[in-house]
Amino acid sequence: MILDAARAAAAQLFTAEFRQVFLKSLGLTLLALVALWFGLSQLFDILAMPWIDQMLPGFPAWAGWLGFVAALVFGLGLAIGLALLVAPVTALIAALFLDDVAEIVEAADYPQDPPGQPLPAMRALWLSLKFFAVVILANLVALLLLLVPGVNIAAFFLVNGYLLGREFFEFAALRFRSEEDARALRRRHAGTVFMAGLVIAAFLAVPLLNLLTPLFAAAMMVHLHKALSARSAR
Numbered sequence: 001m002i003l004d005a006a007r008a009a010a011a012q013l014f015t016a017e018f019r020q021v022f023l024k025s026l027g028l029t030l031l032a033l034v035a036l037w038f039g040l041s042q043l044f045d046i047l048a049m050p051w052i053d054q055m056l057p058g059f060p061a062w063a064g065w066l067g068f069v070a071a072l073v074f075g076l077g078l079a080i081g082l083a084l085l086v087a088p089v090t091a092l093i094a095a096l097f098l099d100d101v102a103e104i105v106e107a108a109d110y111p112q113d114p115p116g117q118p119l120p121a122m123r124a125l126w127l128s129l130k131f132f133a134v135v136i137l138a139n140l141v142a143l144l145l146l147l148v149p150g151v152n153i154a155a156f157f158l159v160n161g162y163l164l165g166r167e168f169f170e171f172a173a174l175r176f177r178s179e180e181d182a183r184a185l186r187r188r189h190a191g192t193v194f195m196a197g198l199v200i201a202a203f204l205a206v207p208l209l210n211l212l213t214p215l216f217a218a219a220m221m222v223h224l225h226k227a228l229s230a231r232s233a234r
Helices: 002-012 016-055 061-109 121-145 153-174 179-188 190-204 209-233
Strands: none
Touching: 002 061, 002 190, 002 209, 016 061, 016 209, 061 121, 061 153, 061 209, 121 153, 153 179, 153 190, 153 209, 179 190, 179 209, 190 209
16 A cells, blocks of 8 residues: 555656645745855854954965855855755745645546645645654754664664655545544554655655655655545445
8 A cells, every 4th residue: 555655646646746846836936045155144244344344454365264164164064055955945945835746646536536625825834844843844854863882873864754754644634534544544654654654764765766765755655645544435
């Protein structure tokens, strides 16, 4: 069931409909990071450069290069930091389009079923922020656990597998169920949802491909929710 859901989601990733959603989320991500770059650069110029200039008057002329070096180091550090933020920021913005992904999957593969109901705007925004926090928190915890002998990479998959599986399955279920029913269904199939979350975590671990994680995870969990709902109805 999990492999079927993963294969179906992977097959849809590069369809025209999914590409449109991905390009929208990636475009907004790049705009957000460029805005952040200019904002932080201006903040550095306003706050740090005057302080550096005040420290340099009594120094030899060559010391003026210290300001340039400081600006260069800051710029390089900022570039590296923003590069590391591409995946989580893409996840944050892509989460705003999860209902679009679910609608594409439902229309393509389950046209005979009643369509799900999009989440209210505030609920979708909250889910987006929650997913962003989950990605950040899970990777911070996994990073700390990497220092524990015998745990290492397994920590990354266990933490991400649980949290990502839970969040994305509940998203798919909430299009058809109340919050209480969605959580109850997840708990009844906790092992299956966790194993599906491990597949998502493996997807997340692949550089560049991880930019597609929210789209893949949402599509996969739509398929999994449909399968589990059909099993529960028997």
